[in-house]
Amino acid sequence: MATFDGVTVGFVGGGIMAEAVIKGLLRQGLVPPERIIASDPQEARRAHLAQLGIRTTASNAESVSASSVLVLAVKPQVLRGVMTELGGRLPAGCLVLSIVAGAQIRTIYKLLGAEAVVRIMPNTPAQVGEGMSVWTATPAVTPAQREQARAIIAALGAEIYVDGEHYLDMATSLSGSGPAYLFLIIEALIDAGVQIGFARPVAEQLVLQTVRGSVDFAQQSGLHPAALRNMVTSPGGTTAAALHVLEKGGLRALLTDAVLACYERSKYLGSLSEE
């Protein structure tokens, strides 16, 4: 069980993801609002976050100096500048959590001087507390800090700890980018429903509930996806006809190719961000 006694959690970047984490921390009562501080250059964002009762500032240095746990939540393209600005200002023993896509632990160490680093690959459903986060930690992260990290990450949804940074590139191609694959499939199915004559809101409801129900069914039954698929596929029936078209079109191989392409790109972009 994580304890946050006397801990101030700071955020550099107060955007969508920072807000999701902050709301999770407050919802679960892990950290009182007065022990959360977020820095963001946008006054509108600061005013928005201040409504949660937390402290806000335009100064990243102020956020960092107050923090014993620091969450890096800026876009990847500004991270290098931010870390260079903050290098050497990190309080001793500060735990750094990075949700920034592609930012390597060794770069965070080099530019920020952080030894206790947790790197996280979240995904966009985190914005509604239904994220899938994969994370890893450096050896300098103490057991107590690891539990703090786990509690913070769990505020975004489900989490899995992995013993190696390379798993984060792999996770990028499955859970990180996965929502985009599924949204494309959802969009295509809704359009198909409209094409055969459903009103768009009806097609949306049919598709979204079918996706949600299928996920719940798969999780709760624990059955292999093929067994679940066979349940709907009667001999010579309608589903069999549709599945034949999908297999003939190469859907299975296409998805594998897409995941592999994402994995390769993730490794390539990660190598660019290395120092």
Ligand SMILES: NC(=O)c1ccc[n+]([C@@H]2O[C@H](COP(=O)([O-])OP(=O)(O)OC[C@H]3O[C@@H](n4cnc5c(N)ncnc54)[C@H](OP(=O)(O)O)[C@@H]3O)[C@@H](O)[C@H]2O)c1
């Ligand atoms: N959104 C997701 O679901 C998701 C999923 C996986 C990973 N991530 C990662 O999470 C990180 C944050 O994403 P996000 O969606 O929360 O982005 P976001 O909403 O754009 O938030 C980033 C915030 O940082 C601010 N900012 C810009 N420059 C800054 C600086 N120098 N110092 C401090 N703050 C600065 C931005 O202000 P301006 O708008 O004025 O630039 C913005 O308010 C990204 O690195 C992304 O890779 C996000």
